[in-house]
Amino acid sequence: MDDIWATEDWNDLRKYFRMTVMEDSFFKELVWETSKGRFSQLKFLKIQVAKLKQWIASSDDFPSLEQLLLDSCGDLEEIPIGLGDIRTLEMIELLWWCHSRANSV
Numbered sequence: 759m760d761d762i763w764a765t766e767d768w769n770d771l772r773k774y775f776r777m778t779v780m781e782d783s784f785f786k787e788l789v790w791e792t793s794k795g796r797f798s799q800l801k802f803l804k805i806q807v808a809k810l811k812q813w814i815a816s817s818d819d820f821p822s823l824e825q826l827l828l829d830s831c832g833d834l835e836e837i838p839i840g841l842g843d844i845r846t847l848e849m850i851e852l853l854w855w856c857h858s859r860a861n862s863v
Contacts, residue, residue: 816840
């Protein structure tokens with residue numbers, strides 16, 4: 759199993775929890791609303807080159823997340839405020855990000 763992969767199937771995402779990379783082809787809509795328990799064991803999440811505009815999430819959706827990397831997600835209006843309440847979260851990294859939106863971190 760590779761540590762870095764992309765998938766469009768939510769069932770596949772639930773099987774892998776060490777590292778997840780999501781690219782634009784993963785997001786069918788401009789709004790992504792996560793739900794409690796779907797990513798309960800996910801430790802590292804990278805979202806790259808996504809046209810995602812809104813991300814609705816809370817700390818309950820990613821209770822084990824340690825690192826979040828957003829790469830080239832310039833359309834994303836803000837990072838969900840609830841992610842700041844994740845006790846295990848050590849780092850949020852932004853690459854190629856619009857400066858005004860980076861303030862939401």
